[in-house]
């Protein structure tokens with residue numbers, strides 16, 4: 001179900017056109033990766049959606065409510081790339097401040113502190129936090145109001161590998177709760193791990209029909225063979241076209257997946273996993289932005 005509708009959003013800086021009549025919608029439970037080189041307009045797009053920028057034209061609505069209406073901000077939160085925390089206040093002060101605006105009780109603050117795991121330092125002043133701890137506080141703030149959508153602008157910047165893993169897990173957990181996420185990042189590997197939906201921004205336009213998984217790509221079936229049997233022997237009798245790599249079988253997209261599964265099971269082969277092979281995001285990025293590597 002569509003929850004965010006952006007229609008013909010246009011933004012200029014002086015004579016420069018940054019967003020050109022951008023139209024898109026986000027559905028419940030979407031994770032969308034927003035990709036583009038420095039200066040492509042990713043932050044401008046997020047800020048314009050949130051009415052933090054004056055735009056030339058266009059409309060933005062969540063469940064039909066315009067971003068000119070304060071109620072809009074009950075449903076969406078923003079994790080900006082620049083830190084806007086107050087250094088002399090504690091993490092808890094920040095949470096209590098937002099809770100007071102939205103009439104939330106302390107139980108709800110405690111829930112998010114627990115969920116993000118910031119209890120050991122939430123009562124210390126923010127100036128004593130590391131970069132990752134500040135990022136965790138910002139994330140805690142962004143989920144306190146139970147939004148339907150979170151816009152995250154480069155959330156992985158400056159995080160150590162442990163914090164990146166934790167943030168990816170958290171994003172998956174938010175997604176499992178039905179929250180939709182629009183995430184801009186330059187880290188293509190992380191995005192590839194999180195989602196199949198990538199939107200490119202180029203020359204002020206959004207190209208959003210690039211799915212990492214294409215209906216025409218083969219399936220990859222990982223199997224475990226009974227003792228003294230080989231996958232090659234089982235498949236050579238099948239009359240189905242295939243390609244093998246170790247204990248993995250790649251199907252031919254012209255044939256139904258079920259045919260392969262039926263044949264394997266009939267021959268006593270254990271199916272361990274079935275995936276659609278993903279296209280490589282870095283390759284897509286290089287060809288889309290015509291990056292030539294010498």
Ligand SMILES: Nc1ncnc2c1ncn2[C@@H]1O[C@H](COP(=O)(O)OP(=O)(O)OP(=O)(O)O)[C@@H](O)[C@H]1O
Nearest residue numbers: 013014018036037038039040041042043044045186
């Ligand atoms: N306040 C401003 N005044 C004038 N130009 C601006 C302003 N903010 C951004 N720009 C310009 O708009 C363009 C888009 O900037 P934006 O920050 O949205 O890009 P981005 O894709 O988020 O880049 P990055 O990946 O570097 O964060 C850039 O060329 C930038 O110089």
